[in-house]
Amino acid sequence: MNEFEDLLNSVSEVAPGDVVTAEVLTVDAGQANVAISGTGVExxxxxxxxxxxxxxxxxxxVKVGETLELLVLRQVVGKDTDTVTYLVSKKRLEARKAWDKLVGREDEVVTVKATRAVKGGLSVEFEGLRGFIPASMIDTRFTRNTExxxxxxxxxxxxxxxPAENRFxxxxxDxxxxxxxAARQEVFSKLAVGENVTGKVARITSFGAFIDLGGVDGLVHLTELSHERNVSPKSVxxxxxxxxxxxxxxxxxxxxxxxxxxATTPGPWDGVEQKLAAGDVIEGKVKRLTDFGAFVEVLPGIDGLVHISQISHKRVENPKDALTVGQxxxxxxxxxxxxxxxxxxxxKALEERPAAAEGEEKAEKRESRPRRPKRQEKRDFELPETQTGFSMADLFGDIEL
Structure with a gap:
């Protein structure tokens, strides 16, 4: 009897919230039955x-015979018997320990696992504890596809x-x-103006392309993509x-x-002297027209100017009157x-000058010459002798006094 009383006294009561040690008795039907050490209950x-x-x-x-540390959740009484068991949790005990570990660790970086996409962000797990990452805090840009x-x-x-609000x-x-x-700082420390570097095209916009240089995105403006004019970034x-x-x-x-x-590719003007020379006769296409002439593409990327005075022997008031784009x-x-x-x-250097045009040209030259003002000749007139001298009698001779 004394031994039995000692055994009863050694069995402690179990209450919700207790942390207990238990041995796995059986594993079946998606659950494990355990014996709570020192209590005599399961x-x-x-x-x-x-x-x-x-x-x-x-x-x-879990395996039969394994010893686990568990958290007691509540008491469960059998429907058909008066058997009392307890619902225990390993997950919640680990969560409690995780909460204890987290307190005071704000701004610390930890490794988490994303478990599912939820409204407004991501649900993550850290040492058995569920946390939340808002969509605005997932990446540097707002992320819609959190899945x-x-x-x-x-x-x-x-x-x-x-912990009180279960808020993590x-x-x-960040x-x-x-x-x-840190990557930007390292990249900037290695970059130098005038050097060639290698990168990957990160994204393309209407005004150019952004190149990832390994932590820093550099911009290649539309004007720096190609030697050709008016190109689409996507075509380059x-x-x-x-x-x-x-x-x-x-x-x-x-x-x-x-x-x-x-700047890293040969330009159309490199070695142009070996491709073109004064006196060459070549075929070209009119690319654009201006008030002062026409630009003709003579080589890929090279446009030459036909000045308005070099379009025709005839007088041309506007290049549009003689040429069209694409001609x-x-x-x-x-x-x-x-x-x-x-x-x-x-x-016009390749066309024969018409006679009429030659006459017009000479006339134009004459008209274009500034006219000299007429020189006024100085003349010294000598009056006759009868007009150089006269007397009072000559003037009043016929007047009777």
Whole structure:
């Protein structure tokens, strides 16, 4: 009797909220039956209270004879018998421990796993504890498709911990921005104006292409994409393509890098003297018309000017009266100036000058000459002798006094 009383006294009572040690007795039908040490009572550990993974196999998580540390949730009385058991949880005990670990750890970076996409963001798990990352804190840009993160493990910064409110907020964006800032600093330390660097086309816009230089996006403006004029960025580069570009300007304070793609490729004017020379007669296409002449493409990327005075022997008031854009013409090269990227052309030099036009041209030259003012001749008139001298009698001779 004394031994029995000692045994009864050694059995402690079990209450909700207690942390107990239990041995797994059986594993069956999605739950494990455990014997709570030092109590003489049993507990039930369901798959739901073991893990958040509803698809998990409980037989792979617990084994018969294994000893577990569990949290007592509540008492359960059998319907047909007076047997008393307790619902226990391994998951919630781990969550409690995780909460204890989290308190005071704001701004610390931890590794979490995204479990599912929820309204307004992502649900993540950290050491058995469920946390939340708002959509605005997932990436540097607002993320609408949060589903693509589910199943991934990544670093996130703890923003708020409140065990009483079961509130655990994290930010992946903070970590991404810090990593990007460190990468930018490293990239800027290696960049130098005038050097060629290699990067990947990150995105294309209507005004150019952004090149990822390994943490810094540099802009190749539309005018620096190609030697050709009025090209579409999409016709020159594609997203993901690796390109070599030249650094034109660096503004580390603003985080900007200006790049040029065309500066790394041979230009149409390179070696133009070997392709064109004064006196050459070539075919070209009228590219554009101005008030002072027509620009004709004579080589890819090279437009020469046919001045209005070189269009025809006849007087041309406006180039549009004689030529049209897209028209094929034969021209003669008058001058090639590679340094200034200029080519002077003539159409009329290949045409025979009409006689009428020659006369008109001479007339125009005469009309264009400034007229000299007429010189006034100085004449000295000598009066006759009878007019040089006279007397009073000559004037009043016929007057009677």
């Amino acid at each position: 507990g039930v550990l369901t798959l739901r209270e073991l893990t958040n993974d509803r698809e998990a196999d409980i037989n792979e998580l 693509r993160f589910v199943g991934q493990e990544f670093d996130a910064k703890i923003k708020e911990v409140d 907020i994290l930010s992946r964006r 970590v991404v921005e810090e990593v990007a800032a 580069v594609t997203v993901g393509e690796e390109v070599e570009v030249k650094v034109l300007a660096i503004d580390e304070e603003e985080g900007r890098v200006s790049l040029s793609l065309k 094929d013409v034969t021209v003669k090269v008058l001058e090639v100036n590679a340094a200034d990227e200029r080519v002077s052309l003539s159409i």
